[in-house]
Amino acid sequence: MTADPLAGWLKVVGLGPGTEDWLTPEARRDLAEATDLVGYFPYVDRVPPGPQVRHASDNRVELDRARHALQLAAEGRRVAVVSGGDPGVFAMAAAVFEALDDPAAPAAWHRVPLSVDPGISAMQAAAARAGAPLGHDFCAISLSDNLKPWEVVLRRLRLAAEADFVIALYNPISRARPWQLGAAFDALRDLRSTETPVILAQAVGRPDEALTVTTLGAVDAAQADMRTCVIIGASHTRLVPREGAQPWVYTPRSYGVRG
Amino acid sequence: MTADPLAGWLKVVGLGPGTEDWLTPEARRDLAEATDLVGYFPYVDRVPPGPQVRHASDNRVELDRARHALQLAAEGRRVAVVSGGDPGVFAMAAAVFEALDDPAAPAAWHRVPLSVDPGISAMQAAAARAGAPLGHDFCAISLSDNLKPWEVVLRRLRLAAEADFVIALYNPISRARPWQLGAAFDALRDLRSTETPVILAQAVGRPDEALTVTTLGAVDAAQADMRTCVIIGASHTRLVPREGAQPWVYTPRSYGVRG
Missing domain, CATH: 3.30.950.10 (Tetrapyrrole methylase, C-terminal domain)
Incomplete structure (x- = not known):
């Protein structure tokens, strides 16, 4: 599959603590618009079925997951990195910025439009x-x-x-x-x-x-x-x-x- | 207007930091079902127009506001106490429990079904x-x-x-x-x-x-x-x-x- 590298983005999306009652409209929209979902498998599983490619991984590989997400986005994919609760609180947002902050990070990663959707934290x-x-x-x-x-x-x-x-x-x-x-x-x-x-x-x-x-x-x-x-x-x-x-x-x- | 005292409730509702993009489905539903909105006027003003009675007050009267809300709910009204951000973080939720914790609080206040809707905090x-x-x-x-x-x-x-x-x-x-x-x-x-x-x-x-x-x-x-x-x-x-x-x-x- 080919994609326009300029069309890619990466959003770190907070799913909140479990119920859809606490999922923000912003998060819901970004999940719907994503082509790829990246995250720890129980969180990826919480996203309702859809056409998105699911890249579910085990715990404790946050940095690998963040690099993978940045690379997909740099190739033109619309990537939602999903996190339970608030991704900014002890979760995936910091891992994405750590991956980006690596001197070995490809220049293309720095051109990826990047944002964070806050969520209700535990x-x-x-x-x-x-x-x-x-x-x-x-x-x-x-x-x-x-x-x-x-x-x-x-x-x-x-x-x-x-x-x-x-x-x-x-x-x-x-x-x-x-x-x-x-x-x-x-x-x-x-x-x-x-x-x-x-x-x-x-x-x-x-x-x-x-x-x-x-x-x-x-x-x-x-x-x-x-x-x-x-x-x-x-x-x-x-x-x-x-x-x-x-x-x-x-x-x-x-x-x-x-x- | 008369109301069934047993039908009343009080929900402390977090509006999040401003945009409706961060308003949770739970908060949206509770605002829609409320008969009365109680809060600091800029927050009450953020709730879209509707049939609810609006009790907007100035800042620094949190405890009066909380007592008023509990009294309305004890009389059978469905009361949303609105707060910017998360009502549990430096906001109205603590004021409501303070009002309830007052030894002079009427017994009827303790019978009001009470809950808190968390919100995205500032x-x-x-x-x-x-x-x-x-x-x-x-x-x-x-x-x-x-x-x-x-x-x-x-x-x-x-x-x-x-x-x-x-x-x-x-x-x-x-x-x-x-x-x-x-x-x-x-x-x-x-x-x-x-x-x-x-x-x-x-x-x-x-x-x-x-x-x-x-x-x-x-x-x-x-x-x-x-x-x-x-x-x-x-x-x-x-x-x-x-x-x-x-x-x-x-x-x-x-x-x-x-x-």
Whole structure:
């Protein structure tokens, strides 16, 4: 198949956390206009059937995937690189720019029209289901130590606790990283009250979504899996009882002053 | 007009950062089904004309607005509380739960079916336009010292710099808070390289959107306004030249290890 190299583009498209209810009109349009879909296979599988060529790959090959997508676009294909959640948050957008930033990147890659479609990220979906835990200053930390030394993760957790940020944890646990989440909870237990609310939001936006509200004292890392987003409250994060469900969790907008 | 109190609901609806391209299907449906829209007037004005009763109010009355919305819903109205961006991030969702958490809140408010529709937040839209600055651990800090003492803001900025988070600043500047952003830049200049990339993303998703990529050494607070989201890079945030535009800004996924 031949294509006009000048007609190609690459869009990094955020699919949101699962349900089409959270897929933006921009993302839907770009997926429909793409000739090629590139991504981790569960995300590619989420795009409704269509004429697009599907290049699904395994996890942990983000950079190869990004290079492949840039090359296809440079050859004139309209390429959607798909990511769950927001591609800009611990996801494929950074990998595409890393591939482009390689001194060995062909000049043609730099001529590819490139854009990013933001999506609802996992922590926002988790927060919406739980109430409003991200209503005040917060941070997002990936627990994956594939990409940074574990000491950096620990140091960030300690400083985040000292700053009294609400903390959202991405990539909390996997078969290859079984102990990190427990170690993170242990580190935070030394610095925050055991009564601190903790949210475990599993597969939000999917048919099997589940929400657990517990405390830093009681939480067990075994309650989380790969599809869990963990949110740990700040010192002023509060609960509101809700009939027939987990309590609401919210973090007031004001801090240390009368609102 | 009479309404069945049991038919009421309250949904806190995120409109995203401006363009309908980023309005989720869930938000669109909930706005259409609402009988009443409650919110800060520029957000209420963004909802396309329809039969809904519009309760638009000025800024800084979030808690009154939340109480009014809960009361309307308790009386049987279907109320959409509208927020720009994500209502869970420095916005109306926390105010609604604060109002509900008041010991003086009528029991009827607690019976109102309540939910939150997440939206694309300003920092995500800003990040998408700039590249992928939020590709690694980051934090979000509101610079508004209406709701917390300025010393808390400064302390968090310093700890965030020490943790080497990418930093997104919300509410950077206003007529009533003219000096805080400059003071924040000054504090960070003591802790981060003057070459650190800084993104000023103004009115993203609106017809007059503008993106500026500069450095911590060169940035001037006067370049920002109320509608600006400011993102300050981490030590490993990088630039990629882009023809005919500001350079791309991205933060690699890996940190301190070979990726």
